[in-house]
């Protein structure tokens with residue numbers, strides 16, 4: 001069965017090699033992988049990140065940057081959280097952004113009354129439905145939850161703005177309870193229902209099943225919110241879209257409660273691999289790095305080294321086998337193209353894992369002429385020094401230049417006959433690893449010559 005499936009996909013791809021084998025499966029009619037929207041919650045969930053404090057000016061700067069990036073919705077902290085939160089919400093509503101502005105409230109009329117007065121385009125209502133939260137958060141039963149949901153939803157709808165109802169801790173809630181309340185709120189006309197993996201316990205299979213089941217019960221859009229406690233937040237978001245959810249909650253760098261939620265950049269990476277045209281048509285990916293830098297600085301963290309897309313080594317190739325192929329065709333070892341994000345690809349050649357193809361490329365960049373065999377010889381010298389210590393570009397360039405000078409200088413050079421060639425002293429010094437020419441200047445990265 002799975003072997004049949006494998007051959008089928010392969011044949012399709014072989015027949016049309018421009019199609020994307022990692023993209024949405026056309027046979028999956030439920031999938032919204034090519035039709036998703038983003039609810040950007042840096043200014044709500046992100047404000048719940050332990051290190052976050054957003055001044056009004058910072059909130060406005062972030063909201064504008066998110067709008068320029070092209071997110072569909074911007075979700076803001078509840079206006080009842082504090083007086084300044086309410087004023088900031090009003091101020092952001094007055095910016096006239098293209099993204100729709102939402103605020104996030106508890107399922108309570110007091111919160112709803114304040115929210116609708118702020119000028120938001122919509123209200124995201126949430127209430128815990130798991131036994132944990134029913135016992136220890138608000139202490140209400142499902143009957144009470146349903147009645148207050150109906151009251152809040154009808155009130156917000158009467159104000160002519162969007163309303164979403166979400167169950168907090170959905171994956172630890174009783175399925176029958178969940179489907180009953182979602183069916184009820186769908187009938188009274190919510191714009192969206194939300195599923196929230198509040199504690200980050202869900203795995204992709206569970207996500208697929210819950211979204212798929214909910215899809216058969218409601219006619220409105222489904223939004224999903226995934227915490228990343230067990231590292232599944234991006235995979236769960238993608239799977240939710242495959243199962244028919246339409247909207248995903250994200251924050252810049254994934255900031256939020258504990259270790260946060262699905263990150264905007266990581267989701268972009270996942271989605272562009274699936275449907276590049278759709279993602280490029282909607283989102284200004286060249287702005288991602290500046291957006292992440294803005295948020296990282298305001299919450300005083302670094303962008304992680306292994307961040308999708310913007311991590312410092314996200315487009316750096318090192319091993320000789322990889323470098324050779326990348327130089328010939330970047331698709332060999334890249335599923336994402338750095339140029340889609342306004343970024344550059346690097347080949348890291350100053351190390352002992354390098355190969356002669358990468359070194360030949362460096363020789364060309366230095367405008368030197370060495371034969372393939374000479375490149376192999378100089379690569380061996382680089383590896384020798386790389387066995388002894390960490391290298392940088394200056395080390396490699398010196399070895400190459402010295403070798404080049406040696407092989408191109410017309411001096412008498414005894415070769416072969418069982419005798420070792422006479423090596424200039426400086427190269428010999430480098431070979432035994434005692435060079436005093438190591439420089440702290442320059443990184444050990446070189447721009448890929450191709451592209």
Ligand SMILES: CC(=O)SCCNC(=O)CCNC(=O)[C@H](O)C(C)(C)COP(=O)(O)OP(=O)(O)OC[C@H]1O[C@@H](n2cnc3c(N)ncnc32)[C@H](O)[C@@H]1OP(=O)(O)O
Nearest residue numbers: 078080081082106107108126127128137138139168198257
């Ligand atoms: C999973 C999530 O991230 S949900 C979003 C979380 N967001 C926030 O908490 C926003 C920031 N929060 C705040 O500023 C404050 O918690 C406030 C203003 C909302 C409430 O503050 P306080 O009244 O001092 O209550 P406190 O925070 O101690 O407790 C939460 C209260 O909300 C109630 N509550 C919790 N969830 C809900 C809900 N979904 N719907 C209605 N009421 C709720 C609890 O019963 C509790 O009220 P109680 O003390 O009368 O029992």
Ligand SMILES: O=C(O)CCC(=O)C(=O)O
Nearest residue numbers: 126166168194196198225
């Ligand atoms: O409103 C929602 O859907 C999600 C609320 C939240 O942050 C969570 O449950 O983790």
Ligand SMILES: [Zn+2]
Nearest residue numbers: 045198225256
């Ligand atoms: Zn959350």
